[in-house]
Amino acid sequence: xxxxxxxxLTTTSxxxxxxxxxxxxxxxxxxxxxxxxxxxSGRPLHAEVPDMERLFRPRTVAVIGASDAEGRPxxxxxxxxxxxxxxxxxxxxxxxxxxxxxxxxxxxRSVRDLPExxxxxxxxxxxxxxxxxxxxxxxxxxxxVFASGFAEAGTEGxxxxxxxxxxxxGTGTRLLGPxxxxxxxxxxxxxxxxxxxxxxxxxGHQGRPVFALQELGIRLSHWxxxxxxxxxxxxxxxxxxxxxxxxxxxxxxxxxxxxGRSFLLxxxxxARRKVPVVAVKVGRTETGARTAASHxxxxxxxxxxxxxxxxxxxxxxxxxxxxxxxxAALLARARPPxxxxxxxxxxxxxxxxxxxxxxxxxxxxxxxxxxxxxxELHQWIPADLSVANPVDCGGHPVGDARGRRxxxxxxxxxxxxxxxxxxxxxxxxLSDRLAQDLVDAAEETDKPVCVVWGSPVGTEDAYRTTLxxxxxxxxxxxxxxxxxxxxxxxxxxxxxxxxxxxxDDAPRxxxxxxxxxxxxxxxxxxxxxxxxxxxLRAYGIRVPREHLVTSAAAAxxxxxxxxxPVVMKASAPQLxxxxxxxLVRIGLTSASQVRDTYRELTxxxxxxxxxxxxxxxxxxxxxxxxxxxxxxxxxxxxPTVTVGLGGVLIEVLDDTAVRIPPFGEGDARAMIGxxxxxxxxxxxxxxxxxxxxxxxxxxxxxxxxxxEVGDGIAELDINPLVVLDRxxxxxxxxxxxxxx
Numbered sequence: 138x139x140x141x142x143x144x145x146l147t148t149t150s151x152x153x154x155x156x157x158x159x160x161x162x163x164x165x166x167x168x169x170x171x172x173x174x175x176x177x178s179g180r181p182l183h184a185e186v187p188d189m190e191r192l193f194r195p196r197t198v199a200v201i202g203a204s205d206a207e208g209r210p211x212x213x214x215x216x217x218x219x220x221x222x223x224x225x226x227x228x229x230x231x232x233x234x235x236x237x238x239x240x241x242x243x244x245x246r247s248v249r250d251l252p253e254x255x256x257x258x259x260x261x262x263x264x265x266x267x268x269x270x271x272x273x274x275x276x277x278x279x280x281x282v283f284a285s286g287f288a289e290a291g292t293e294g295x296x297x298x299x300x301x302x303x304x305x306x307g308t309g310t311r312l313l314g315p316x317x318x319x320x321x322x323x324x325x326x327x328x329x330x331x332x333x334x335x336x337x338x339x340x341g342h343q344g345r346p347v348f349a350l351q352e353l354g355i356r357l358s359h360w361x362x363x364x365x366x367x368x369x370x371x372x373x374x375x376x377x378x379x380x381x382x383x384x385x386x387x388x389x390x391x392x393x394x395x396x397g398r399s400f401l402l403x404x405x406x407x408a409r410r411k412v413p414v415v416a417v418k419v420g421r422t423e424t425g426a427r428t429a430a431s432h433x434x435x436x437x438x439x440x441x442x443x444x445x446x447x448x449x450x451x452x453x454x455x456x457x458x459x460x461x462x463x464x465a466a467l468l469a470r471a472r473p474p475x476x477x478x479x480x481x482x483x484x485x486x487x488x489x490x491x492x493x494x495x496x497x498x499x500x501x502x503x504x505x506x507x508x509x510x511x512x513e514l515h516q517w518i519p520a521d522l523s524v525a526n527p528v529d530c531g532g533h534p535v536g537d538a539r540g541r542r543x544x545x546x547x548x549x550x551x552x553x554x555x556x557x558x559x560x561x562x563x564x565x566x567l568s569d570r571l572a573q574d575l576v577d578a579a580e581e582t583d584k585p586v587c588v589v590w591g592s593p594v595g596t597e598d599a600y601r602t603t604l605x606x607x608x609x610x611x612x613x614x615x616x617x618x619x620x621x622x623x624x625x626x627x628x629x630x631x632x633x634x635x636x637x638x639x640x641d642d643a644p645r646x647x648x649x650x651x652x653x654x655x656x657x658x659x660x661x662x663x664x665x666x667x668x669x670x671x672x673l674r675a676y677g678i679r680v681p682r683e684h685l686v687t688s689a690a691a692a693x694x695x696x697x698x699x700x701x702p703v704v705m706k707a708s709a710p711q712l713x714x715x716x717x718x719x720l721v722r723i724g725l726t727s728a729s730q731v732r733d734t735y736r737e738l739t740x741x742x743x744x745x746x747x748x749x750x751x752x753x754x755x756x757x758x759x760x761x762x763x764x765x766x767x768x769x770x771x772x773x774x775x776p777t778v779t780v781g782l783g784g785v786l787i788e789v790l791d792d793t794a795v796r797i798p799p800f801g802e803g804d805a806r807a808m809i810g811x812x813x814x815x816x817x818x819x820x821x822x823x824x825x826x827x828x829x830x831x832x833x834x835x836x837x838x839x840x841x842x843x844x845e846v847g848d849g850i851a852e853l854d855i856n857p858l859v860v861l862d863r864x865x866x867x868x869x870x871x872x873x874x875x876x877x
Contacts, residue, residue, distance in 0.1 A: 174645070177643070177645060177646060177648075178847065182640045184376040184403050184406045185376070185399075186373075186377055186380065187369065187376075192278065195225065195255075195256030198218065198222040198258075199258040200214075200215055200258075201268050201272075202232065203215045203236075204239060214261055214283070215231070215261070216240065218259050218319075227257075230252075232244060232248060233245075233246075234247065248271035249271055254277055255275075255278065256279065258279065264284075265280075265315065266304060269304045272310055278311070280305065280311070281317060282316075283317060283318065287315045288365050298315065301367045301368075306368075311369050313362075313363070313369050314363075314367065315367060320341045320344060321362060323348065325360075326351045326357075329354060329356035330356065331356055332356070332386070333358035333384060334384075334386050334388050335361075335374075335378035335388070336387075337361045337374045337378075338361075338362055338363070338389070338390040339364065339371065339390060340390060343417070346462045347388050353612075354605060354608060358384065361378075370395040371400070371403075372396065372399040372400045373403070376403040376407075379406050384412055385468070386412070387407065387465075391419070392418075394774075397774030401450055405450055408636050411633040411636075413465075414451070415455060415465045417454075417455055417457070417461050441795055442795055445794070445795035449797060449804060451632040451633065453629060455621060455625075463613055463619070464625045467585065467623070468622075468626055470608065472584075473630050474630055475554055475584060477631075478554055478555075479501045479502060479503055480503070480550065480553040482543065482557070482558045484535055485529065485532070485561070486523065488559050489529050492616055492620075495620055501627070504552045506526050506550060507550075511525060516542075517543055518530050518539075518543065532567065535570055535574070536566070541578065545578055548584055554585075555585045555587060557589070557619060558575055558586070559588075560588060561591040572599040575604075576606075576609070580609050585611060586611070587611045587612075588604055588610055589614070591614070639801050639804070640799060643798075643799035644841065647845055648845065650677070650841070654672055654842060659876050660849070661876060662710060664710060664874040664875075665709055666706065666871060667685045668710070668874070669853070673855065676842050679867065679869065680868065681704075681755045681757075681758055681870065684698070685750070685753055686754055692731050693732055696728065697728070699756050701725070702723075702757045703756065704723045704756075705731065706720060707720035707738050707742050708750055708753045709742070723757065735752055758859055758868050761868075762817050763782065763783035763784040763856075763858070763859055764832060764857065765780070765781050765793075765857060767779045767853050775797075776843040777795055777843070778800075778840050780793065780832070780836055783857035790813070792814050802833060805836040809832060809833065818832070825863060828864060831866045839853070848877065849876055849877055850874060851876060853872070853873070855871070857870050
């Protein structure tokens, strides 16, 4: 098991304590765990960590709008909250304007009549705003608002939600919801030990499969249903759960990310503590994004940016709820790997080959076992069967002592970090013996033992009792879920080993380049190529030698100073696609060509109605690999940096990688490594390798620009950025900049 044994959220059920006047829960703590420090953009560098102890372990609970009226929805909710307060040993206050008792317990007429501040107030009324304001005045710890009809319902609802958020802002009271539910107050099993899964969902029903893992013996510690996130958001709970000693993994169902920087800081906090975060994030498609917005009123953000953000900070993104539960369960329970190799042990050559094919395609390493290990295995496995990995035992050895010896031998191999045994269907009594041997072996090793039980029935004793009864064996129902979980497990530990937070090295003080760059920005306008290149020069990004001229004679003089051959281009603030209009000429080798080209370019511009600020006469750069580097502005995460293959290829192939500042050199190199066309930079068909170091340096300089002046840039596109041969650098031949 990971970590030590801790108690769960709930205690043995007992009647709720009705508070007596004069009792007081003591002071509330709502500060942050980390000092507030900002980067050069003014954004925080540490996650704010609300103290959620009062929410999950309150000493006082109030139910506003309590009811025991038959047939009313408030009756069930009130009863559940009273029961929950009893289980956590909290004093209970009920509030109803006209009732003196509910379920036999005394009622107060209003929030203002409460005799003491409360830790958790469940607001059951249809118009929660007045109650929330009163709770904030009374210094309540948390207000939980169940009512719907807010941001998910359109513009008016969004305005109403904003008023709710404003009611608690700066008061010390925190708001959960609106449009949330009772998941935080569920009855959790308290007879399970070991590391636990902490669950976060924006849609309560989507957490049910993970919650049900308790019936398979997997511990859950908390469930945070965040709803519309008017105040508290998913990131707050990730940050708090990551600091809990019982948390083995965090599982999240996310419809939208409220604040991109908060999400990154929360993920960073989890990565620093090596706590895995597994998430389903909807919005991969336009339909999914639209549905999420109508459900919780959330901005989903561009999915490629969300995907990059999660990958950048180690959040494991999965697609299905079944993957969420299986992956979180393995990550919560398995110890760190001692090796990266996966050994596949099967009773059938076909089963082993099938699993190995899928696992290898997914990027798992199935090392060929050493000759000595294969000889050892052949003591118990017929010589005509393959034991190189996957290992095919032929079936019969699992029925006697040979089966356990084979398992032990595989687990003892230093190249093996994970053992997977796919069982496509039961074949008692041999499968019963195999299941027991796997469980017994798992108890004596610190390496994960994974079993795929492929039977569609799932009622077999070997599955229901032997495998699911073991806290050391991770059992899956499909090959794909097993492979997804094992890949995530190995990937998480690879990521967190030696993890260094990019926020530690983020610049705090603006560079001299920032002032120069800001002076060039023109709010709401697109800069000319010449002005955009000045922006690049301010950050030390190499551009060709060039002059902006306004006469043919000046063009000839400029060409002479630069040196032939030259390139000539029209330059204007709103001119984006010069080549398509015939406003670019390359390879000019004489004064007469330059003079004639000047007249041709100005004639075309006049015909197209383009007001030029001049003609650029540019140095002609030698042959290289065309790439593109840019800045875009995501509505959730802010400025992002993109790199890809350049020229027309960027539109045809869509071969790009994205990161969100701040990031370091390692991430810049990883971006380049993600490109499908990465081999072009390594040199193909006899060409020498390109200067990848220069490309990395350009990406980092663009990132610094994004941090320092990204709030003023809607889009920056350096395309093409020609990467020359190794040691010769990279040159930005063209640039487009659109100011916010």
